[in-house]
Amino acid sequence: MLPDERRNFIYSHLHQYARVTIGDLAKLLDVSHMTIRRDVQFMENEGKVTVISGGVKLNEAVKQELPxxxxxxxxxxxxxxxxxxxxxxxxxxxxxxxxxxxxxxxxxxxxxxxxxxxxxxxxxxxxxxxxxxxxxxxxxxxxxxxxxxxxxxxxxxxxxxxxxxxxxxxxxxxxxxxxxxxxxxxxxxxxxxxxxxxxxxxxxxxxxxxxxxxxxxxxxxxxxxxxxxxxxxxxxxxxxxxxxxxxxxxxxxxxxx
Structure with missing residues (x-):
């Protein structure tokens, strides 16, 4: 799965569950914790999510709606x-x-x-x-x-x-x-x-x-x-x-x- 595809999955998943752990995302996407951390850091820089202890949640300020x-x-x-x-x-x-x-x-x-x-x-x-x-x-x-x-x-x-x-x-x-x-x-x-x-x-x-x-x-x-x-x-x-x-x-x- 390409990085953009992973990040789209993470963003969609968060719209359903609001917050999720790094470990759960790594299992769902079958990638390393480090890969997920890079993805969520990239998404945080975009303003879409907020990194929290052990996981990630949606940013309260919505930058873009899902398709x-x-x-x-x-x-x-x-x-x-x-x-x-x-x-x-x-x-x-x-x-x-x-x-x-x-x-x-x-x-x-x-x-x-x-x-x-x-x-x-x-x-x-x-x-x-x-x-x-x-x-x-x-x-x-x-x-x-x-x-x-x-x-x-x-x-x-x-x-x-x-x-x-x-x-x-x-x-x-x-x-x-x-x-x-x-x-x-x-x-x-x-x-x-x-x-x-x-x-x-x-x-x-x-x-x-x-x-x-x-x-x-x-x-x-x-x-x-x-x-x-x-x-x-x-x-x-x-x-x-x-x-x-x-x-x-x-x-x-x-x-x-």
């Missing part, structure tokens, strides 16, 4: 449960925005299965491709600059399209959020799209698994108080949940069965 294909493999069960909770908030006849992401893709799957006649706007090519097969869905894609890594459109052109709409419910994804930083992203083009959605939607719902909490990107999107709801999985700590309950936001916990 769509890799994100789709992570926390899939939690995303399905979040999708089911989100679908229950949608009524026939509504105009819905689905932000780009693998969690919102699960929402699209749940909505499609219930055969509700709705209008869906999205900037995500995977979601739009899936919904093209659903005759009961009136589908719009934002267009705009194509982010090939994440199979979506970003930037001012996509944001401008969204600003001309009146949206009933927006389901917003994120790579990083917490109470102090609100929603953020390492990508300026994504920030423009999400801010346009927040301004155009009557109800803004963050959909996120707990692995995204406690991280932040360079570009601030909004404080949590600007949201109306958060749908999250059942792995947030009690302390964080109690702090979230102090905010003027409706909370929906997706319980794993």
């Amino acid at each position: 769509y294909v890799e994100k789709a493999l992570l926390h899939h069960r939690s995303k399905r449960h979040i999708g089911a909770v989100a679908e229950m908030l949608v009524e026939s006849g509504q105009v819905i925005y689905l932000d780009a992401g693998t969690t919102t893709y699960e929402i699209a799957r749940c909505i499609a299965a219930k055969l509700k006649k709705i209008t869906i706007i999205t900037n995500d090519f995977t979601i739009s491709d899936f919904l093209m097969k659903m005759p009961h869905v009136n589908l719009f894609h934002t267009g705009g600059q194509v982010d090939m890594r994440n199979r979506s459109c970003v930037g001012n052109s996509a944001a401008q399209f969204i600003r001309g709409l009146n949206i009933d419910i927006a389901f917003i994804s994120t790579s990083s959020w917490d109470i102090e930083h609100g929603l953020s992203t390492p990508d300026e083009g994504k920030a423009q799209v999400k801010q346009a959605v927040l301004a155009s939607a009557r109800r803004n719902i963050l959909v996120t698994d707990s692995s995204k909490y406690g991280k932040y990107g360079m570009f601030h999107i909004c404080p949590l108080a600007q949201l109306t709801d958060i749908i999250y999985d059942d792995r947030l700590s009690d302390e964080i949940e109690n702090r979230l309950r102090l905010l003027p936001i409706r909370l929906h916990k997706a319980i794993s069965q």
